[in-house]
Amino acid sequence: MREDEFRERLRRAIGEPPPLVAPVPWQARDERPSGPAHLAAAIAVGLAALLVIGLLGTRLLLHRPAPSAAAQPGPGLSCSLPVVVMERTRRTAGFITIPGGTFFADPQAAVGDLPSSTGVGAAGPTFYSPQLGRWLPTGPIAVSPDGRQYLYTVLLPARSSYSDFTSAELHVYDVPQRADRKLFTYAGSIDVIQWTAGAIIVDTVPPRGGLRLLWSIAATTGAVTQADASADPNVLRPSPGQAQLSFGYGVIGHDSAGGPIFVIGGGRPGAPFSVVLYRSGVQTVVYSGTSGDATGFDPIAALGDDHGVWFYNRDATSLWLWQPGQGLQRFAVSGLPLTAGQPVGSLSLQPAGPCSALSIPRSWPAGLPSPRPSPSAPPTPAPPPADWSTLTARPLALRHLAAGAPCPVSGRVDLQPRVQDGKWPVYGFGNGPLYLSGQLSWYAGGQAAVFLVDPSSTGPMLVRSARLDGTGDLVMTGPGASGSTVDMPVTALPPYWGTWEGRLAAAAPGCYGLQVDGAGFTEQIVLQVLVGPAPPG
Amino acid sequence: VTGVEVRAADQQWFMEQMALMLPLAQRLAYGMLQNAHECEDALQDAAFKAWRALPRLREGSDVRAWFLTIVANECRQRRRSRWWSTLKMDSPPAAVSNRHGQGLGDEDAIELRRALNRIPSDMKMALVLRYYLDFSFEDMGRVLGVSAAAAKSRTHRALSRLRVEIPEALADA
Numbered sequence: 164m165r166e167d168e169f170r171e172r173l174r175r176a177i178g179e180p181p182p183l184v185a186p187v188p189w190q191a192r193d194e195r196p197s198g199p200a201h202l203a204a205a206i207a208v209g210l211a212a213l214l215v216i217g218l219l220g221t222r223l224l225l226h227r228p229a230p231s232a233a234a235q236p237g238p239g240l241s242c243s244l245p246v247v248v249m250e251r252t253r254r255t256a257g258f259i260t261i262p263g264g265t266f267f268a269d270p271q272a273a274v275g276d277l278p279s280s281t282g283v284g285a286a287g288p289t290f291y292s293p294q295l296g297r298w299l300p301t302g303p304i305a306v307s308p309d310g311r312q313y314l315y316t317v318l319l320p321a322r323s324s325y326s327d328f329t330s331a332e333l334h335v336y337d338v339p340q341r342a343d344r345k346l347f348t349y350a351g352s353i354d355v356i357q358w359t360a361g362a363i364i365v366d367t368v369p370p371r372g373g374l375r376l377l378w379s380i381a382a383t384t385g386a387v388t389q390a391d392a393s394a395d396p397n398v399l400r401p402s403p404g405q406a407q408l409s410f411g412y413g414v415i416g417h418d419s420a421g422g423p424i425f426v427i428g429g430g431r432p433g434a435p436f437s438v439v440l441y442r443s444g445v446q447t448v449v450y451s452g453t454s455g456d457a458t459g460f461d462p463i464a465a466l467g468d469d470h471g472v473w474f475y476n477r478d479a480t481s482l483w484l485w486q487p488g489q490g491l492q493r494f495a496v497s498g499l500p501l502t503a504g505q506p507v508g509s510l511s512l513q514p515a516g517p518c519s520a521l522s523i524p525r526s527w528p529a530g531l532p533s534p535r536p537s538p539s540a541p542p543t544p545a546p547p548p549a550d551w552s553t554l555t556a557r558p559l560a561l562r563h564l565a566a567g568a569p570c571p572v573s574g575r576v577d578l579q580p581r582v583q584d585g586k587w588p589v590y591g592f593g594n595g596p597l598y599l600s601g602q603l604s605w606y607a608g609g610q611a612a613v614f615l616v617d618p619s620s621t622g623p624m625l626v627r628s629a630r631l632d633g634t635g636d637l638v639m640t641g642p643g644a645s646g647s648t649v650d651m652p653v654t655a656l657p658p659y660w661g662t663w664e665g666r667l668a669a670a671a672p673g674c675y676g677l678q679v680d681g682a683g684f685t686e687q688i689v690l691q692v693l694v695g696p697a698p699p700g
Numbered sequence: 701v702t703g704v705e706v707r708a709a710d711q712q713w714f715m716e717q718m719a720l721m722l723p724l725a726q727r728l729a730y731g732m733l734q735n736a737h738e739c740e741d742a743l744q745d746a747a748f749k750a751w752r753a754l755p756r757l758r759e760g761s762d763v764r765a766w767f768l769t770i771v772a773n774e775c776r777q778r779r780r781s782r783w784w785s786t787l788k789m790d791s792p793p794a795a796v797s798n799r800h801g802q803g804l805g806d807e808d809a810i811e812l813r814r815a816l817n818r819i820p821s822d823m824k825m826a827l828v829l830r831y832y833l834d835f836s837f838e839d840m841g842r843v844l845g846v847s848a849a850a851a852k853s854r855t856h857r858a859l860s861r862l863r864v865e866i867p868e869a870l871a872d873a
Contacts, residue, residue, distance in 0.1 A: 166831075169831060169859075170831040170832075170834075172812065173812065173816075173827065173831045173832055174831070174832060175809055176808075176809040176810075176812035176813045176816070177730070177731050177734060177813065177816070177828075177832055178734075179730075180726050180727055180729075180730035180736065180739060181736050324753070325749055325752050325753065371745075
């Protein structure tokens with residue numbers, strides 16, 4: 164049978180799938196999905212929380228206030244608005260001067276020392292806390308009202324993703340105190356919906372999909388109670404009289420009191436849309452117009468602060484500030500990180516915090532409001548500098564073996580390392596706090612190796628090696644490695660284990676030892692290196 | 701996942717990509733699962749997972765291969781978790797002619813479908829990608845996360861295994 168015949172036979176055997184209608188959740192619908200459109204609707208629902216197809220009456224859209232956009236900034240407004248400029252997956256954190264509208268990238272935007280959620284949104288600085296004077300690795304809704312703590316989630320088991328996780332933990336991290344506290348564990352995903360002065364609202368969904376539940380968590384006590392659907396602020400609840408036609412809507416942000424800001428309709432040029440703010444059950448129509456019209460107000464995100472509500476345009480050319488009674492003010496944006504020939508429309512702005520005078524001293528580009536230290540924000544304690552001289556001064560205590568003496572190989576122990584990212588071995592050799600792992604057997608010629616460090620030891624560690632039954636040593640390559648030595652300035656960030664990935668290479672089989680020196684301890688790990696090379700697999 | 705972590709522009713882009721890729725993804729899922737309802741569920745879950753993973757999608761990535769890989773993983777997972785062995789028939793396979801012009805009756809089609817359900821997921825995936833979706837070995841490799849040569853090898857192994865399952869039907873294959 165030729166290949167094309169088999170192809171034909173297979174196709175006939177499997178048959179053809181039923182017709183499929185692609186999902187178009189942004190478009191207004193005038194009827195409920197049915198028949199083949201079921202999948203499109205199901206996927207739209209699956210896109211969860213952002214693209215909900217809901218019923219909403221025409222009255223809201225038809226009740227249009229006149230466009231009130233004005234091009235002049237308000238008097239006396241001077242601050243720096245933190246934003247993240249996004250282009251697909253590239254992110255640049257910085258500030259836009261108000262009223263000037265000039266963007267400055269922040270060269271000191273870094274969050275590498277802070278724990279963050281597994282996977283989504285975990286990659287970089289996404290929120291600037293003026294109270295702390297630093298960037299945080301989370302979105303605005305997961306930051307405490309006082310700006311000093313934030314929420315993040317950890318998928319379990321370690322290194323799992325949303326494809327294979329079994330449970331999740333919600334943590335709150337106190338940045339000034341560098342204190343991590345587990346708030347909530349659930350056998351499913353945990354997503355933060357809102358953190359207000361009242362409570363933290365999260366929702367949970369089982370790993371394989373299923374019932375979505377809402378939970379209210381008291382931030383101070385950690386008390387968790389299940390909430391009903393009314394606790395979700397991001398759902399439009401039209402009155403029965405309004406439920407005549409259906410429109411797509413989405414929440415694009417919240418005001419300073421946590422009130423959701425909806426964009427209803429729109430999504431394609433010429434489509435009518437409204438921007439509506441809900442607070443305490445009262446709806447305020449911020450704007451009603453048409454997508455792509457001459458006004459140029461086409462928001463994709465919003466964030467409220469003491470000044471009002473900032474709206475971020477789809478094409479990154481404009482920012483808008485809405486203030487009750489004053490309407491919308493437009494601020495043209497310039498200075499965005501564009502490459503030659505790149506259209507500004509390829510960028511978008513993500514809100515990253517309230518507009519404020521910067522609160523940390525730093526060398527700063529001219530034109531940005533002068534930095535002022537925040538009197539109430541204690542400085543974040545920096546990790547102590549590594550005192551290598553103390554560690555290197557310790558003698559290498561690895562003892563040479565007598566001729567013919569057996570190699571006193573370190574025992575294998577079972578570990579359950581809790582690591583922020585990645586899958587790591589669940590075994591190690593040694594007595595800790597540093598464990599040698601990555602291989603069950605060691606062969607001459609070199610193999611990948613892993614150090615796992617118990618979170619009880621956060622300080623610097625010095626790892627040195629020597630052969631115990633002859634001359635030579637283990638050559639280690641990897642971060643901080645130099646020949647037979649590895650310097651590890653920071654080993655663990657509690658509650659997470661520290662990790663090191665590298666390679667150990669012995670020129671010849673034999674008995675080798677590692678000496679690990681850290682604050683208050685010296686540890687030895689002995690391994691037998693067999694005749695190489697290592698078998699494949 | 702929160703609304704601010706996946707920007708609206710990316711959502712729009714994602715939805716556009718989804719609209720382009722869904723027919724192919726549906727074909728992959730249907731080929732693997734051979735059940736319309738399960739296929740829909742798999743696609744829904746895959747789309748949701750893709751949306752959640754969107755911020756991790758690297759610039760310049762092959763979006764089609766990326767999404768189809770998610771669909772493929774979802775189908776593998778669903779095949780693993782199946783507890784039933786009954787072959788569900790959404791619609792009778794159409795009659796087909798072999799090279800001798802003789803009709804391939806329903807029984808032959810059912811037998812081939814059953815054989816496809818008996819072989820390991822990775823083998824079935826290879827056959828579906830190659831013969832049901834007409835993928836090149838290079839495209840197969842991108843979805844399976846292997847080289848083109850490995851994809852070709854996997855396809856040949858799958859064919860050999862299929863011959864073991866239905867030696868009479870594929871005796872000349």
